[in-house]
Amino acid sequence: MEKSKVLVVGGTGYIGKRLVKVSFDEGQETYILHIHRPENKYDIDKVQMLLSFKEHGTHLVPGSFSDHQSLVNAVKLVDVVICAIAGVHVRSHQILLQLKLVDAIKDAGNVKRFLPSEFGTDPARMENALEPGRITFDDKMVVRKAIEEARIPFTYISANCFAGYFLGGLCEPCKILPSRDSVTLLGDGNKKGIRNLCR
Numbered sequence: 001m002e003k004s005k006v007l008v009v010g011g012t013g014y015i016g017k018r019l020v021k022v023s024f025d026e027g028q029e030t031y032i033l034h035i036h037r038p039e040n041k042y043d044i045d046k047v048q049m050l051l052s053f054k055e056h057g058t059h060l061v062p063g064s065f066s067d068h069q070s071l072v073n074a075v076k077l078v079d080v081v082i083c084a085i086a087g088v089h090v091r092s093h094q095i096l097l098q099l100k101l102v103d104a105i106k107d108a109g110n111v112k113r114f115l116p117s118e119f120g121t122d123p124a125r126m127e128n129a130l131e132p133g134r135i136t137f138d139d140k141m142v143v144r145k146a147i148e149e150a151r152i153p154f155t156y157i158s159a160n161c162f163a164g165y166f167l168g169g170l171c172e173p174c175k176i177l178p179s180r181d182s183v184t185l186l187g188d189g190n191k192k193g194i195r196n197l198c199r
């Protein structure tokens, strides 16, 4: 099978680091956008993670959301762009930073597929979501609209409550470990759920 060149944006995050690992484990030529963030400059764990990715043969590409040309240069290196920028820091609108990535992909003109930062509940089905979570779904829909208007080939991955923030706490709001005291059951308590155990 023909291998792709893949750029991961947000490759130091919870989802992103797993995407990087899978990409290089599968033999894809993998690039990570290395975004210099002054607020993270003393996070030695993240620096070590990036160095470890580099030792495995991944390429670190410097870039910044405030430097359009740096984003264009980065996406020109690859066929596929996967973004896993944070979505849970309510009201900081990091998800909307992807609009700059969409502009860069459009200008570069070479990207065959873009996977924006989704990986959760399908935002198109969340029009009745309540705050504070709602803002993330709304922002993800703004990004989808920009991608589609720019006619960029895309894949949206909706995996529902599959990951750490939800599963560990049995989907109880604001809990990442199961409660020992009480659990709120929604509806009549007979909703079916599927639990997938994976790395």
Ligand SMILES: NC(=O)c1ccc[n+]([C@@H]2O[C@H](COP(=O)([O-])OP(=O)(O)OC[C@H]3O[C@@H](n4cnc5c(N)ncnc54)[C@H](OP(=O)(O)O)[C@@H]3O)[C@@H](O)[C@H]2O)c1
Binding pocket: 009, 010, 011, 012, 013, 014, 015, 016, 035, 037, 040, 046, 065, 084, 085, 086, 087, 088, 094, 097, 117, 118, 119, 120, 121, 136, 160, 161, 162, 163, 164, 165, 166
């Ligand atoms: N975690 C879950 O349980 C879960 C479940 C379902 C869906 N999701 C979705 O998966 C996606 C990724 O979430 P996550 O939990 O993996 O995120 P995360 O661990 O909080 O971090 C993701 C990445 O975003 C980068 N980032 C954050 N703010 C930034 C900024 N202002 N400028 C540049 N980079 C910035 C971080 O860089 P630094 O390393 O420099 O901080 C990191 O690489 C989101 O769309 C989220 O809604 C997550």
